[in-house]
Amino acid sequence: MSTTSTASTPTVTASNYKAIPIQQPQPNPSRRFPVTPGVLRSIFASSRTVFEERSISRVAFFRFAGFxxxxxxxxxxxxxxxxxxSGAALLGVV
Incomplete structure (x- = not known):
């Protein structure tokens, strides 16, 4: 004796439709993108022209050389x- 069950699929209408919210993936703290000085520099450099970037780089170089x-x-x-x-005496060599 075999028993078969027939399952009916429910019909979706506007009155019984429920929207299921799509969940955004939560960021995994261990897989975060590291923020390095190079990343920050590229963000700021992308908002400047080549000539502005060259000028800023030149000013930074001359300030560093002056330092x-x-x-x-x-x-x-x-x-x-x-x-x-006297220098050797300060070090305690003599």
Whole structure:
């Protein structure tokens, strides 16, 4: 004896239709995109023209070179008054 069951499929009409909200995937904190200085620079660089970017880069280079030269000048000025013996005495060599 075999029993078969017939299942009827429900008819969807405007009165019994329920919209199921689509869930957005939640961001996984371990798979976040790392924010590096290069990423930030590319974001800001994309909003400038090539000439503006070149100008900003040139100004940044000359400021950095000025910083290095001033550090060198200050270190030379402070060591100018010292002789080799006094510098060695400060280090405790003599």
């Amino acid at each position: 290095l030269i001033s550090c060198l000048a200050i270190s030379l000025a402070t060591s100018r008054g010292r002789s080799i013996k």
